[in-house]
Amino acid sequence: MIPVDPSATAANLRSETYGRSVVGRDLYKSFGATVALAGVDLSLGAGVYGFLGPNGAGKTTLLRIMATVMPPDRGSLELFELDPSHSLEAVRSRLGYVPQEPGFYSHFSVTAFLDYISILRGMSKTHDRREAIERVLPIVGLEASAGKKIRALSGGQRRRLAIAQALLAEPRLLILDEPFAGLDPEQRLRLRSLLVELGRRTTLVVSTHQTEDVAHLCDQVMVLDRGRIRFTGTAAELAAVAEGRVWLGPPTDRSDFAQALAGDVSRHLGARPDGREPAEPNVEDGYLSLLARDGDG
Amino acid sequence: MTVAEAPAERPTGWREVDDGARRQRRRRRRIVVGLAVAEAPRLLRQPLVLAGLLLSIVLFWRETGGASPVLQRDSVYVAKSLLPLAVATLFALNLLGLRDRRLGTEELLAAMPHDDRTRWTAWTAVTAVPALLGAAATAAFTVVLVLRGSVGAPAWSELSVGLVLVWLSGLAGLALARWLPSVVAPVALVVLAAVATFQLNGDGTSRSRWLQPFVDFSTKADAIELARRPTVLHGAALAGIAVALGCLLAVRRRRPRQVAAAVSLAGAVAAGGLQLRPASQADIARARRFALGAPGTQRCASRGQVRACLYPGYVGWSGDYLAAASEVLAGAPSTGPAGRFTIYQRPPRLPVDAYPPRVLVAVDDALYRDAHEDSARVGMVKATGSGERDLYFRSAVGMWAAGLPPAPQPGKRLFTTEGDAEGMQPPVVMCSAPDSRPVIGLWLAAKDHPATAKALADLARRATASAGTTAVWLIVAGGVYVEPGQAQAATRLARLPESRVKAVLRGRWAQVRAGRLSVDALARAVGLVLPRQSEPRAAPPSITGPTPPCP
Numbered sequence: 001m002i003p004v005d006p007s008a009t010a011a012n013l014r015s016e017t018y019g020r021s022v023v024g025r026d027l028y029k030s031f032g033a034t035v036a037l038a039g040v041d042l043s044l045g046a047g048v049y050g051f052l053g054p055n056g057a058g059k060t061t062l063l064r065i066m067a068t069v070m071p072p073d074r075g076s077l078e079l080f081e082l083d084p085s086h087s088l089e090a091v092r093s094r095l096g097y098v099p100q101e102p103g104f105y106s107h108f109s110v111t112a113f114l115d116y117i118s119i120l121r122g123m124s125k126t127h128d129r130r131e132a133i134e135r136v137l138p139i140v141g142l143e144a145s146a147g148k149k150i151r152a153l154s155g156g157q158r159r160r161l162a163i164a165q166a167l168l169a170e171p172r173l174l175i176l177d178e179p180f181a182g183l184d185p186e187q188r189l190r191l192r193s194l195l196v197e198l199g200r201r202t203t204l205v206v207s208t209h210q211t212e213d214v215a216h217l218c219d220q221v222m223v224l225d226r227g228r229i230r231f232t233g234t235a236a237e238l239a240a241v242a243e244g245r246v247w248l249g250p251p252t253d254r255s256d257f258a259q260a261l262a263g264d265v266s267r268h269l270g271a272r273p274d275g276r277e278p279a280e281p282n283v284e285d286g287y288l289s290l291l292a293r294d295g296d297g
Numbered sequence: 298m299t300v301a302e303a304p305a306e307r308p309t310g311w312r313e314v315d316d317g318a319r320r321q322r323r324r325r326r327r328i329v330v331g332l333a334v335a336e337a338p339r340l341l342r343q344p345l346v347l348a349g350l351l352l353s354i355v356l357f358w359r360e361t362g363g364a365s366p367v368l369q370r371d372s373v374y375v376a377k378s379l380l381p382l383a384v385a386t387l388f389a390l391n392l393l394g395l396r397d398r399r400l401g402t403e404e405l406l407a408a409m410p411h412d413d414r415t416r417w418t419a420w421t422a423v424t425a426v427p428a429l430l431g432a433a434a435t436a437a438f439t440v441v442l443v444l445r446g447s448v449g450a451p452a453w454s455e456l457s458v459g460l461v462l463v464w465l466s467g468l469a470g471l472a473l474a475r476w477l478p479s480v481v482a483p484v485a486l487v488v489l490a491a492v493a494t495f496q497l498n499g500d501g502t503s504r505s506r507w508l509q510p511f512v513d514f515s516t517k518a519d520a521i522e523l524a525r526r527p528t529v530l531h532g533a534a535l536a537g538i539a540v541a542l543g544c545l546l547a548v549r550r551r552r553p554r555q556v557a558a559a560v561s562l563a564g565a566v567a568a569g570g571l572q573l574r575p576a577s578q579a580d581i582a583r584a585r586r587f588a589l590g591a592p593g594t595q596r597c598a599s600r601g602q603v604r605a606c607l608y609p610g611y612v613g614w615s616g617d618y619l620a621a622a623s624e625v626l627a628g629a630p631s632t633g634p635a636g637r638f639t640i641y642q643r644p645p646r647l648p649v650d651a652y653p654p655r656v657l658v659a660v661d662d663a664l665y666r667d668a669h670e671d672s673a674r675v676g677m678v679k680a681t682g683s684g685e686r687d688l689y690f691r692s693a694v695g696m697w698a699a700g701l702p703p704a705p706q707p708g709k710r711l712f713t714t715e716g717d718a719e720g721m722q723p724p725v726v727m728c729s730a731p732d733s734r735p736v737i738g739l740w741l742a743a744k745d746h747p748a749t750a751k752a753l754a755d756l757a758r759r760a761t762a763s764a765g766t767t768a769v770w771l772i773v774a775g776g777v778y779v780e781p782g783q784a785q786a787a788t789r790l791a792r793l794p795e796s797r798v799k800a801v802l803r804g805r806w807a808q809v810r811a812g813r814l815s816v817d818a819l820a821r822a823v824g825l826v827l828p829r830q831s832e833p834r835a836a837p838p839s840i841t842g843p844t845p846p847c848p
Contacts (some may be wrong), residue, residue: 052497119328119335
């Protein structure tokens with residue numbers, strides 16, 4: 001395992017703990033014999049956090065626990081300096097959550113659905129709800145679809161609607177599980193811009209497989225693997241993990257991590273093969289290198 | 298690791314947000330109200346609910362369209378008409394309760410500030426919406442009945458049972474969604490309820506009867522119903538179950554929820570138990586007085602020599618009876634018999650075998666059902682009803698004017714399918730008069746009234762159409778056994794100019810009333826050619842002995 005944040009001493013971590021959105025200690029969760037989280041510690045303040053990891057790494061479980069949808073088996077969690085088990089309503093009123101596959105009342109219109117969620121979020125006055133809806137629709141770019149039935153929306157529009165419902169209560173913490181899944185490149189770019197914007201005013205936690213999105217979006221990146229956090233740092237720091245291990249050259253089958261870039265040039269990760277030139281590592285290189293190195297022991 | 302060590306103690310300034318239970322409850326209540334308000338219009342627009350309402354309207358029309366409207370009786374049918382709405386409500390609320398599961402929004406909503414009990418409470422509140430829709434339908438149905446010229450007053454306890462059923466159905470749909478989340482469950486419940494209602498009960502004496510949620514209100518001439526199932530108690534039993542379900546679905550705190558549910562269930566059981574109590578001797582005596590003591594329990598009105606007595610719910614019909622009877626009597630060619638023609642309303646036929654000695658006979662409920670079918674004592678039928686009903690009533694008056702008895706004669710039991718062992722129902726007795734009195738009685742009934750004349754012609758044609766048919770249909774015409782030939786002669790007589798018939802009868806009226814003017818002599822006198830009569834026909838098997846001559 002790579003100690004990527006060596007400067008984080010106990011003293012300065014303690015000082016950082018207060019005023020942070022999420023502080024988790026030794027979070028553990030299992031489903032039968034499968035351990036989803038094996039003792040995760042984390043502390044999230046302001047900014048955009050990206051959770052990377054292969055399938056089954058525990059990203060969704062960790063996000064669900066942070067969203068208070070699921071309690072950990074062990075460990076403690078504080079959100080906004082509050083213990084969710086004692087102040088669940090207060091905690092939830094400050095967070096917005098978009099699950100990996102958010103369901104919708106497809107027979108509702110966009111406005112009706114947001115209105116319903118607003119009520120659930122405690123907005124009892126019609127005027128307040130209308131204002132909130134009018135505020136979030138432009139943010140996610142759904143003003144033109146306000147009257148449409150949800151069943152008539154595209155995948156990208158539904159994803160934005162899911163984000164809109166999470167923004168209704170102006171959350172301090174916004175948790176998005178795989179927000180880019182199933183989106184075409186244009187929709188991805190649009191959503192990425194939206195998230196960059198949102199990240200300026202709230203703590204944003206995003207889980208994704210897309211290292212490119214993380215590189216563009218996140219101030220901090222965390223890599224989860226087999227229920228543990230393997231890396232915490234900036235995107236540049238993650239890329240630096242692959243420093244001296246990325247090479248450009250003609251395609252070859254020898255490397256497990258070969259990636260064709262264009263034409264007869266491919267990107268190789270690992271020990272320098274013959275006839276290759278060193279290359280600048282990117283986030284994906286760092287991520288793959290991290291997992292490969294950890295897998296190698 | 299990012300966090301190497303957790304803070305051992307909370308520092309000064311630690312802020313636990315706790316607004317207090319009361320404020321939290323107030324917030325929750327606001328959300329519940331908000332959700333209920335948001336869900337209510339959607340539920341009203343739900344296709345199932347709309348279909349249920351439509352079927353309820355159809356059922357109402359079917360149940361009440363054929364009979365003369367009587368509010369007290371028709372309240373039962375109005376409540377019964379809400380059954381389709383109740384079933385639709387059950388399914389609609391079940392779908393509502395399963396919505397998050399069906400559409401996969403459970404995880405999204407799980408992160409909301411208030412847990413799912415808030416939504417269940419709101420949905421529980423929303424069950425009032427179909428009940429209110431049922432109330433609106435009930436009000437509309439009642440208005441329709443009033444506009445149709447109903448008499449009497451609505452039976453509020455019967456009407457409320459319909460509303461409770463709709464409410465209970467909604468709660469049951471939600472309860473299934475919560476504790477037995479499957480689309481099959483509500484179907485199974487409806488099937489079970491139908492089986493319980495139509496099979497479990499059997500002859501209506503089952504002790505599990507009060508458990509039947511969807512009671513078949515129809516007494517089907519089984520007058521046990523009201524005695525064994527007083528409507529108020531049935532409504533209370535259903536409401537008790539509904540409140541218990543509502544408490545379990547909505548109330549958050551464990552102890553009040555359990556206490557409220559237990560109290561409600563206890564109330565339901567108590568109401569059901571009371572409902573099943575056997576009738577006391579006093580109850581039976583009271584019912585007997587009600588059934589047989591018409592002069593004491595009915596309200597009378599008079600016009601000239603006619604007096605009409607009706608049970609309170611039917612008093613509005615008095616004018617019709619008085620007018621129709623006066624019209625028939627005024628048509629007689631000479632002065633009628635001395636004294637007053639009295640009309641009593643009579644409870645309908647009560648089957649003998651269905652009444653064990655300790656069972657209270659629900660006379661009043663049975664009274665409302667199919668009252669027109671057998672009016673042995675004259676006056677059960679609304680005088681301005683269909684032509685056939687008019688004939689039953691008017692011919693009895695006509696018979697009396699012609700000198701025949703208007704009602705069966707006690708002590709001369711001939712027709713054995715009537716009457717009961719307890720003496721609640723006297724047997725219907727017929728007498729025969731081969732002379733012209735039945736003919737003149739029918740003529741008096743039909744001559745000024747086209748609908749009656751048509752009904753008479755139809756019945757006469759049917760009575761003579763096939764061998765073996767007799768005119769027993771005229772059993773209700775005051776207990777006079779009318780031969781088909783007499784009915785046919787009356788039909789032909791009605792086609793002649795009234796003045797000619799009257800002139801003939803005026804000179805022979807004393808002879809007519811004494812039973813000394815034969816049908817043939819009457820025909821000859823007015824110039825009527827009658828078809829040759831075949832052999833006298835045998836009496837129907839239901840008549841057990843020789844028909845005695847009318848006095």
